[in-house]
Amino acid sequence: MNKPTQTAGQALVRLLANYGVETVFGIPGVHTLELYRGLPGSGIRHVLTRHEQGAGFMADGYARVSGKPGVCFVITGPGVTNAATAIGQAYADSIPMLVISSVNHTASLGKGWGCLHETQDQRAMTAPITAFSAVALRGDDLPELIARAWAVFDSERPRPVHISVPLDVLAAPVSRDWSDEVVRRPGRGQPCRDILDQAAVKLAAAKRPMIIAGGGALHAAEQLQQLSTRLAAPLFTSVAGKGLLPVDAPLNAGASLCVEPGWQLISQADVVLAVGTEMADTDFWRERLPISGELLRVDIDPRKFNDFYPCAIALHGDARQTLAGLLEHLPALDRDPAQASEAVANLRQAIRSGHAPLQAVHQAILDRIAAVLPDDAFISSDMTQLAYTGNYAFASRAPRSWLHPTGYGTLGYGLPAGIGGMFASDHRPGLVLVGDGGFLYTAQELATAVEELDRPLVVLLWNNDALGQIRDDMLGLDIEPVGVLPRNPDFIGLARAFGCAVRQPRDLDALQADLASGFATPGVTFIELKHTCVC
Template sequence: MQADKTLTGGQALVRLLANYGVDTVFGIPGVHTLELYRGLPGSGIRHVLTRHEQGAGFMADGYARVTGKPGVCFVITGPGVTNAATAIGQAHADSIPLLVISSVNHTASLGKGWGCLHETQDQRAMTAPITAFSALALSAEDLPQLIARAFAVFDGERPRPVHISVPLDVLAAPVARDWSAEVRRRPGRGLPGGEALQQAAGKLMGARRPMIIAGGGALEAGPQLQALAERLAAPLFTSVAGKGLLAPQHPLHAGATLCVEPGWQLIGQADVVLAVGTELADTDFWRERLPISGELIRVDIDARKFNDFYPCAVALQGDARQSLAALLQRLPEQAREAAAAVDAAAVDSVASLKAAIEGGQAPLQRIHQAILARIAAVLPDDAFISTDMTQLAYSGNYLFASRAPRSWLHPTGYGTLGYGLPAGIGAKLGAPQRPGLVLVGDGGFLYTAQELATAVEELDSPLVVLLWNNDALGQIRDDMLGLDIEPVGVMPRNPDFAALAGAFGCAVRQPQSLDALEHDLRAGFAHPGVTLIELKHACAL
């Protein structure tokens, strides 16, 4: 190890990240990131070699969703940044803390158009619209301030990606002083004002049919949400990102069902809706607007959400867990018998909702129901599921009941294909003790199939990839047919997926029935490595 006085900017930056608690980075070394890689040996940070920068971004995203910590990736100037941009956009849409460190050309060449390797005219401008901020470090002394600012976003604001570009000369030059241990104060998110909390409590106490919608911003507030739902006798809906916040067997668990007609009907009956840590976005609800006719109370860290598409009667800006705890202090305990802890009408409405969804599915969704039931039968209690943009996952968003938060990872807002596999790998690396399942269609799988190489190389505990192969871009084909458009470009010729996975070193299974699927899933969760299960659409009929 070099003496501190001879640290380069790249070495000092890696040490600084380690002091902020970063233990894993995803990336592909290149000629423009060599000085970052000089700092990795001895840092305590694990480097995970991905096979594409988009995969690095998605793996960091999956790592962040499961651990709650920022995911970090190193990418090269120019094409590394543009390759990672899709993953950055996905993390931005879903409020995921992602730190992207990239190189950029030498300071003297920036914006000059000299034709340098990997040159872009303004690299920062490419990522600025899809990050909380995108910054250029013009000197090594800029780096501790920029990293502190990034972690302030992750810890104190709505968590979104940050991109920091570091010129090659800044990475390579010795630092004037060692700032690698300068971890600055990390802010919290705070509490709403007492007057707003009291106003919200008053509206909730006076409500006849209160209901709750919780999103990804409420993932640390599960106990408070349950206590609030029980005290108010309020059905609790979640967004897709909030799946698992209430145990599926709880009588007030309405699930992520606001994307289907029975859910819309029920939320329309609420006279007061408490929305916690959710955008109330149409990508969660599959319609332009929820039929919320009652008063809306919103708890959110992002003040811009209070008067957007759903203006609220009371705005509570602050941390979800702390805000709900403060709200509970202002709501009187209800004198209820232990056997009647929740209001019968609310319980009945949730039971009716579940029955309507269970019995009201179209033929394709009934196939999905059958597959998801087999998954639920064998899925280990602590497992997570990472999903791609595929019809099986769309059904699972509302039909599959997650048992805990951070257990259903889905690219909701940006909706990018190719997310499921690399995000599942990143989640496994963040929580190696948790079995993982990837749900992916044949179209999305081919976007990032090369990351099987990373999975086989890095994983020694169960990751099962369930490939739903209908030999089509099924959703787009169905959309074309629904609009009376002759299908074009939606029936591709697929490779031999079993041979492909075998070539990477995966265990491979191809069940021909639902019983065989259940058996193969069980075997996959017992296998200390990666298993690909190819399920043909016809086999599920």
């Protein structure tokens, strides 16, 4: 008996399963039905989001916590444009994401016939915010395009990929079964021996070496710790690299390059080794770091070597393999870490004692969080003042434990990204830090969280009844505040309507107790903390 013929949509889903995809985020629509035909029996879990932007952010959060590509399914036209903000965020922060969408029938493309969800050139809309955007004009194009996507994820700077499939191609029978044609050829490697030798000589001769590590070094924590110890070098991270050293490591300078004490310390380095970081002003909160020493850069993206921070030595390759090579090439060193450790201790003290009044309030909240946060929990944060302080003042206990929309800086990220992160493991609890303004961008995703999650996800809403950062920026520029004091809804009533357990603490002691209760309660706990309770 002949095996029933698969459509390209069915075969594509099974191909994704063979690449190891376990979860997809999306909303079924009339233009993606053939993809959904393929889901039953594929082993892939589908998570119903309430907006395509939420699907993209959830895929982003899944990728950041798991280290694997996040995948979402969206419809033609408005599905793609709704997801575009999330795609842009993933592009800016180098997050591997695969967006599969439909597009109108092949015969109609570019014709302007007025078909449902029609756009003039859907591929062109996502091309600037993806590693590549392509249209599969035949079913047999799909295995090649998926292999190309995984080549980006495995071998290049990881960024989103968008593949559009016309409706007629999705529904057509495949000419052959290519659903098991998996091609994985990771090819990052490390620089040549001569370059490693040159870098090792520079580092060995340095009197005050320092390291900056970013999201591209998340898989190289062990090598970074060894290198920092051998060189007696303070290790700074970007926000994306938080948690690369243990919290109590004497040389852990944290993500402090965005505040004055961090700037002062890095200015003393005679050699700086930057690993897997684009060294963006969105991490440093200033146009340029005061680096006066020689800069060595390790990066998978060769375009970074001569951009805003040209380097003396370029080490093109995978962070973990390159650092392992550096460790092999370094001569034996007898470094006393006392001076560097003291400098880092002074840095930490300067940060805590130097808070302005608002940041001191944030620090008090963050301390209560740290007191009860489970060791294996992750935090997903939105563009809110509490998270801005947390970016440098909260010590993450492990890599992939602090999610923040650094580069693109979009509001509405925190909640859906946190939900996505919950699907990246079967045990990690999550905490979402979100402001009242940003929460309303994606509040509907509480429905997905309540429907899908049986592990603790705590949503902490910091309600200052304002678009606080923009209000403060206006006041700082002597602009009369306009549009920054919205009328907020009853957040507790809203969260209760979605089915969350709700809390509204009146002080920091109550906040700590409510957080502890939330982390002990399966499902979603929503906590509204009003600024009037702690200011």
